[in-house]
Amino acid sequence: MIRKPLLLLFLALLVAVPAAWAVTVTLFQATPDGTSVRIEWEVVSESGVNSFDLHRRSGNEPFERVINVTPTGQRRYQYTDANLYRGGTATTTSGGPYTYRLTVHASTGDQTYTTNLTQTPSAVQRSWGSIKSMFR
Numbered sequence: 001m002i003r004k005p006l007l008l009l010f011l012a013l014l015v016a017v018p019a020a021w022a023v024t025v026t027l028f029q030a031t032p033d034g035t036s037v038r039i040e041w042e043v044v045s046e047s048g049v050n051s052f053d054l055h056r057r058s059g060n061e062p063f064e065r066v067i068n069v070t071p072t073g074q075r076r077y078q079y080t081d082a083n084l085y086r087g088g089t090a091t092t093t094s095g096g097p098y099t100y101r102l103t104v105h106a107s108t109g110d111q112t113y114t115t116n117l118t119q120t121p122s123a124v125q126r127s128w129g130s131i132k133s134m135f136r
Helices: 004-020 123-134
Strands: 025-033 036-043 049-058 064-069 076-081 098-106 109-116
Touching: 025 076, 025 098, 025 109, 036 049, 036 098, 049 076, 064 076
Parallel strands: none
Antiparallel strands: 025 036, 036 076, 049 064, 049 098, 098 109
16 A cells, blocks of 8 residues: 555656656648748647747758747747748758758757658749749
8 A cells, every 4th residue: 555645746746747858749840832831830838948940951951040939838830931942041952852840949958850841842933932032
């Protein structure tokens, strides 16, 4: 038979342990949306999350940071990457396939997730993105 104080201590530890676990991302996807890409992610809890970094790469090029997001308590985030077809701060030369990386900076450590854009943009989409960027 377990003594009551020991049982209470065990239950208290059982409740406290999930707070120390890593952040769980339940959704991370990239979806083509006309001449841009919609990136969505969702976490179970933002407890201990300091920030999110979203990176993108084309083909075998190195990842470049697209945006840094500070948690707002909403748990679900969406970002529209309108710079995909014209390159961001570094011009992309391979034209795809595109990979997005989400890094969750948390008090328990950094975690990284990746997703691939399932549809590679056509030459027309890339050209249209370049033309639009000239007039912004």
